[in-house]
Amino acid sequence: MSLAETTAAPAADPVPARPRSRLRAKLLGNPVALFGAALVIFFIAIAALAPVLPIPDPIATDWMAVRKGPSAAHWLGTDEIGRDLLSRMIWGAQASLLAGVVSVAIAVLLGVPLGVASGYLRGWTDAVISRITEALLAAPFLILAIALAAFLGPSLTNAMIAIGLSAMPVFIRLARAQTMAVMTEDYVESARAIGLGHLPLVGRYILPNIFAPILVQATLTIATAIIAEASLSFLGLGQQPPAPSWGSMLNIAKNFLEQAPWMALWPGIAIFLVVLGFNLLGDGLRDALDPRDG
Numbered sequence: 001m002s003l004a005e006t007t008a009a010p011a012a013d014p015v016p017a018r019p020r021s022r023l024r025a026k027l028l029g030n031p032v033a034l035f036g037a038a039l040v041i042f043f044i045a046i047a048a049l050a051p052v053l054p055i056p057d058p059i060a061t062d063w064m065a066v067r068k069g070p071s072a073a074h075w076l077g078t079d080e081i082g083r084d085l086l087s088r089m090i091w092g093a094q095a096s097l098l099a100g101v102v103s104v105a106i107a108v109l110l111g112v113p114l115g116v117a118s119g120y121l122r123g124w125t126d127a128v129i130s131r132i133t134e135a136l137l138a139a140p141f142l143i144l145a146i147a148l149a150a151f152l153g154p155s156l157t158n159a160m161i162a163i164g165l166s167a168m169p170v171f172i173r174l175a176r177a178q179t180m181a182v183m184t185e186d187y188v189e190s191a192r193a194i195g196l197g198h199l200p201l202v203g204r205y206i207l208p209n210i211f212a213p214i215l216v217q218a219t220l221t222i223a224t225a226i227i228a229e230a231s232l233s234f235l236g237l238g239q240q241p242p243a244p245s246w247g248s249m250l251n252i253a254k255n256f257l258e259q260a261p262w263m264a265l266w267p268g269i270a271i272f273l274v275v276l277g278f279n280l281l282g283d284g285l286r287d288a289l290d291p292r293d294g
Contacts, residue, residue, distance in 0.1 A: 026288035033284020039277025043270075047093040055087040059242040067260040077262040080252060088244035089266055095245045096274065099160050099229035099238070100222040106164025107171050108218055114168075115175025116202060116210075120183065129172065136169040145228050149237040156229075156245075159238040163228045167221050174217055178210035185209075212289040219282035223275040230271050246271050 027033055046053075062082035070077045076085040118129040136144065148162035182188060188205050196204075232238035233247025241248060246267040253264035 023288050027284055030284045030287065032280050033288070036277045036280025036282075036284060039273055040281055043093050043274045043277065044097060046090050047097050050090045050094060053090065055090060056084040058087040058091040058244045059083065067256060067263070069260075069262060076266050077260070079249070079263055080256060080260070085249075085263065085266055088249060089246075089270060092239075092244040092246045092249060092267065093270070093274075095156055095233075095239045095243070096226050096229055096247075096271070099156065099163065100226040100278075103160045103163035103225045103229070104167065104218050104221050106161065107167035107221065108214065110164070111168040111171030112175045112210075112214060115172040115177075116179050116206060118172065119176040119179030120198070120202060120206065126176075130176070133169045133172045136166075137173075141166050141224070142228055142231060145232065146235065146237065149232050154237045154240060156239045156243075159229055159232045162232070163225050166228070167225065170221065171214065171217065174213060175210060178213055179206055182206050182209045216282055216286045216289060219278055219285055223278035223282070226271065226275055226278070230267075 027037075060083065062078065062084075065074065065078045065082040067080055068074060068078045068082075074084050074086065076089060079085060079088070114129050114133075118126045139147075145159075145162045145166040148165055149159050152158035152162060182205065188201070191201055191205055229238055230245070230247035230250070233245040234251045236248075236251070238247055239245030249267040250264055253260070253267070256263055
């Protein structure tokens with residue numbers, strides 16, 4: 001090659017950005033996802049700071065301030081026995097977020113290994129797991145959660161277990177489908193050809209490559225779990241009084257919609273905003289982790 005040809009040759013392509021840098025850039029360039037993340041961070045912050053915030057005791061009653069509207073003394077008003085709604089809203093955020101995160105963690109820890117085993121081992125293992133999964137999916141998610149919570153007994157812990165078990169089939173199906181897709185890749189075939197064991201193969205090649213869709217589904221499922229916890233608490237199957245919960249607050253507020261509409265307004269807005277935040281964040285993660293979007 002001549003000197004002129006060498007000089008005219010195009011410069012080498014720059015080193016591509018690391019995957020984490022690309023992910024960060026995509027998220028920062030998505031204002032909708034950033035808005036969702038801001039909502040999620042806000043609610044996590046107020047839930048975490050509830051013990052140190054200068055707010056009244058959420059279960060302390062004041063019979064001289066029953067069903068009082070928002071004021072300087074009670075920024076969000078009071079409930080039917082004079083408890084401060086701002087305090088109950090902040091402490092109620094702990095129950096809702098804890099239920100969302102813990103129940104989804106239960107669903108992931110149980111569902112993903114079963115889904116990977118089903119997609120990797122195939123045969124009778126796949127048949128048994130798939131039939132059980134299909135049977136669970138035949139029942140609507142919330143109906144199954146209510147049935148399990150009623151069977152286990154009313155408490156926040158049992159509600160989280162019920163929601164986690166009800167959400168588990170979704171992760172089984174997702175992990176199975178993703179595992180079967182990864183198993184067809186050339187690098188997996190090469191690893192199997194050189195005699196790599198089952199556990200190293202799953203840990204090194206399958207789990208890292210199915211992590212992204214699992215993460216997106218988990219983020220979106222947290223929103224569904226928060227709604228489910230509010231529904232169970234509304235029915236008396238979740239957080240038990242006098243401990244604050246947005247769902248139980250709505251249950252009480254339904255009896256005072258005309259006299260004290262603010263009792264239903266604030267927990268309803270809080271549930272809407274936190275669910276919106278997780279949904280927007282999940283959609284943003286899905287777009288950022290999409291391999292087809294360079």
